[in-house]
Amino acid sequence: MTTPTIEQIYRHVSVRRFAPDPVPPELVETIVAAGQRSATSSNLQMYSVVAVTDPARRARLAELCGDQAQITEAPVFLAWCADRSRLDRVCRHRRYTQAVDHVEAFLVATVDVAILMQTATLAAESLGLGGCYIGAIRNHPAEVIELLGLPRLTFPVAGMTLGRPAVEPTRKPRLPTAAVLHWETYDDRDEEALVEYDRVMVETGVYRGRQVPVPGLEGEIEDYGWMEHSARRVSQPSRTELREVLRRQGFELA
Ligand SMILES: Cc1cc2nc3c(=O)[nH]c(=O)nc-3n(C[C@H](O)[C@H](O)[C@H](O)COP(=O)(O)O)c2cc1C
16 A cells, blocks of 8 residues: 555655755755644654754864765755753743753653654655765764754754755665564564565665675675674764763753
């Protein structure tokens, strides 16, 4: 079963190469406005997005985000931020004090902005634009916060490059839905599905025929697949200073 919306969703692919034409501000507004139609926790709308077009600021963002060329190439960079600073202003207006010293206070804002940005992204893609999330915005969050003038009780959850796609990238298959969708209770018997997905991902060529040792089998090699890629990624701690930056932004996570 399908619908035009589902077909649009299936066309998603991260775009990292862009044509030089600018994205008009009205288009950015349309995209963000569409994102704002998403559900939001208690209608609190705990998000903001900073749209950056200035080449010098994008160049600095590129440096801070792992030197990703797509950030200087894309005409627009969007910084998707969890934002409870607006609610501080609301509380002041109504003479309340906002309670933010707990994990939930940060988590709800993060969920809100994640939903906003994905709806906005879908809207952008439906308009023929493309882009790529930039998790690397959290590589040097304190510097990004300063560069974008982000106030207390905001945090850049993800960045995004946005522009007119210059190439049609390979679409990456996803895990079989049976490995993701559990009925009634969680079922961890997914070994077969994972091995099959590993094979499918090797076939796409996104790992370009790299080979790696077979775990536990001396001297044997096999194609580098999704499991090796994923295991490598998650066995390294990353961005371990986030708690301190969050604390400085007013999120105690107690
Ligand atoms: C929160 C988030 C952060 C990401 N950060 C980066 C990034 O910094 N650089 C990058 O090239 N891709 C980044 N990506 C894109 C993912 O690598 C991409 O979505 C994934 O490989 C699946 O590919 P697809 O989007 O083309 O289907 C990010 C994606 C998400 C959801």
